[in-house]
Amino acid sequence: MSTELIVILAVVLVLIAVGVVTGLVLAKRRRVSLTEAERKPVEERAKYQAGGKFDLSSGGTGTATVEPPVHPVEDRTEVDGQPGVGDDASVPRDSEKRDIVDIPLPAAEEAPVEIDEIEPTAGRLERLRGKLARSRSTFGQSLLGLLGAGDLDEDSWTDIEDTLLLADLGAATTAEIITKLREELTARGVRTAEDARAVLRSVLVEALHPEMNRSVRALPHDSKPAVVLVAGVNGTGKTTTTGKLARVLVADGRTVLLGAADTFRAAAAEQLATWAARVGAEVVRGKEGADPAAVAFDAVKRGTDAGVDAVLVDTAGRLHTKTGLMDELGKVKRVVEKQTKIDEVLLVLDATTGQNGLTQARVFSEVVDVTGIVLTKLDGTAKGGIVFQVQRELGVPVKLVGLGEGADDLAPFEPGAFVDALLG
Ligand SMILES: Nc1nc2c(ncn2[C@@H]2O[C@H](COP(=O)(O)OP(=O)(O)OP(=O)(O)O)[C@@H](O)[C@H]2O)c(=O)[nH]1
Numbered sequence: 001m002s003t004e005l006i007v008i009l010a011v012v013l014v015l016i017a018v019g020v021v022t023g024l025v026l027a028k029r030r031r032v033s034l035t036e037a038e039r040k041p042v043e044e045r046a047k048y049q050a051g052g053k054f055d056l057s058s059g060g061t062g063t064a065t066v067e068p069p070v071h072p073v074e075d076r077t078e079v080d081g082q083p084g085v086g087d088d089a090s091v092p093r094d095s096e097k098r099d100i101v102d103i104p105l106p107a108a109e110e111a112p113v114e115i116d117e118i119e120p121t122a123g124r125l126e127r128l129r130g131k132l133a134r135s136r137s138t139f140g141q142s143l144l145g146l147l148g149a150g151d152l153d154e155d156s157w158t159d160i161e162d163t164l165l166l167a168d169l170g171a172a173t174t175a176e177i178i179t180k181l182r183e184e185l186t187a188r189g190v191r192t193a194e195d196a197r198a199v200l201r202s203v204l205v206e207a208l209h210p211e212m213n214r215s216v217r218a219l220p221h222d223s224k225p226a227v228v229l230v231a232g233v234n235g236t237g238k239t240t241t242t243g244k245l246a247r248v249l250v251a252d253g254r255t256v257l258l259g260a261a262d263t264f265r266a267a268a269a270e271q272l273a274t275w276a277a278r279v280g281a282e283v284v285r286g287k288e289g290a291d292p293a294a295v296a297f298d299a300v301k302r303g304t305d306a307g308v309d310a311v312l313v314d315t316a317g318r319l320h321t322k323t324g325l326m327d328e329l330g331k332v333k334r335v336v337e338k339q340t341k342i343d344e345v346l347l348v349l350d351a352t353t354g355q356n357g358l359t360q361a362r363v364f365s366e367v368v369d370v371t372g373i374v375l376t377k378l379d380g381t382a383k384g385g386i387v388f389q390v391q392r393e394l395g396v397p398v399k400l401v402g403l404g405e406g407a408d409d410l411a412p413f414e415p416g417a418f419v420d421a422l423l424g
Pocket residue numbers: 232233234235236237238239240241262265268316317318376377378379380401402403404405409
């Protein structure tokens with residue numbers, strides 16, 4: 001045996017001897033500490049004193065102690081008596097549980113829907129005549145002053161002409177009215193201011209074509225709702241008019257659904273929803289940027305399914321000069337008409353915009369077959385004469401007039417009452 005082998009064997013034997021000795025020492029130490037702990041009195045083992053009892057009480061009216069359910073481990077199907085992963089953390093199934101008690105919840109308080117009281121629809125124009133004050137003083141009163149002054153020379157006729165032009169009647173209507181007035185004043189041999197007023201009234205009323213059919217086609221037919229499309233350029237008052245018209249219908253005992261096909265402005269749909277809520281009507285709206293034709297289609301479908309009397313569709317304001325937007329309006333009409341006929345296309349014109357309103361009206365008429373005009377903001381202008389011109393130019397009747405921002409400041413257009421309001 002080589003010397004190297006002897007050295008290695010000696011080292012291994014020494015290591016084994018050291019390991020055996022260390023193991024014996026540790027085993028002895030453990031035994032000693034266990035014995036010492038067992039010998040300590042129970043009270044000294046821990047400082048926690050369980051002298052005070054848990055104050056447990058019953059939450060209900062039943063007995064305080066409940067027998068634990070008999071459900072031995074061997075009966076459990078989900079475990080073999082051993083805790084599974086996560087079971088250690090869960091509350092043991094046999095632990096005491098609270099009884100299930102039906103607690104009546106307080107009745108859900110529904111947000112009160114405040115349905116507005118709507119002003120009577122009859123005689124609106126008479127009640128709102130004060131709103132035409134600006135047109136009355138510059139147009140009605142000036143004309144009456146000139147005509148009532150007696151013999152009319154050419155200067156007086158020039159003044160009458162200027163007054164009519166200033167009130168936005170337009171050259172053609174003005175010329176027609178002057179001719180008629182001259183004829184009538186002479187034919188009737190008018191001498192007094194009272195007679196002059198009567199002649200003026202009849203000439204103006206006639207110029208407004210009282211024979212035109214001004215009924216708004218918003219009543220159901222063939223068991224289908226009437227469909228009304230409201231169009232116009234931005235800010236003319238389409239949404240406001242749609243809301244006001246809904247109020248008129250509701251006041252008349254009709255049910256209405258509003259379609260918010262103005263998907264450009266989220267605020268517009270919001271505005272319409274507010275109008276709808278105020279009269280308890282349903283509103284159909286699309287997401288911002290949705291296809292307005294699809295929203296209009298859905299609104300009409302929903303209105304038909306719900307059996308309402310009228311669906312009023314508010315469209316986005318569009319400049320009559322933007323071909324794309326005008327095409328879009330045409331599409332709205334075509335898509336809705338796949339489902340049902342549109343009964344009324346109301347073009348909303350802002351009376352304060354004068355001649356521009358006429359240009360708008362012409363373009364819109366080409367695209368959507370306007371069946372009625374709503375002239376808004378007549379309360380804010382001295383140019384009530386635009387009514388004459390719009391009808392003459394378009395051959396479409398003014399059916400409604402907006403006379404203020406109030407919810408019920410919408411009136412049917414009646415030539416006689418309108419002229420009376422102008423002449424005071
Ligand atoms: N004085 C007056 N203001 C009106 C009348 N009708 C509408 N307005 C006001 O005109 C403003 C515009 O009305 P909207 O109904 O929002 O007009 P719109 O055409 O829907 O507007 P867009 O959706 O932007 O195209 C609002 O401040 C209305 O209160 C009216 O007859 N008289």
